[in-house]
Amino acid sequence: SMVVDETAAELPAVADSLTLPASKLGHVLTSFFGPSFVDTALELTEELHDRARGLFEEGRSKPPLGLDLAEVLTWARRMRDKEFE
Numbered sequence: 001s002m003v004v005d006e007t008a009a010e011l012p013a014v015a016d017s018l019t020l021p022a023s024k025l026g027h028v029l030t031s032f033f034g035p036s037f038v039d040t041a042l043e044l045t046e047e048l049h050d051r052a053r054g055l056f057e058e059g060r061s062k063p064p065l066g067l068d069l070a071e072v073l074t075w076a077r078r079m080r081d082k083e084f085e
Helices: 002-010 022-033 035-057 069-083
Strands: none
Touching: 022 035, 022 069, 035 069
16 A cells, blocks of 8 residues: 555554555545545544554553554544435
């Protein structure tokens, strides 16, 4: 994917895997669903960061460096579901 290729240098520890930086989720969702969904994509990206921050503050996990394909597809499904709300 072009987004993964563009940002591989940002994540040297995971550059060999197909991991998308968490900060690029909104870009991927907007690229897939189109520019009319940019606000929803940004909302979901913020939700991802809020969840990660909450888990980190509770001491349960580190903030995610990246998302694998299954996680990106899960967020895409959430975006699709918001379309019908």
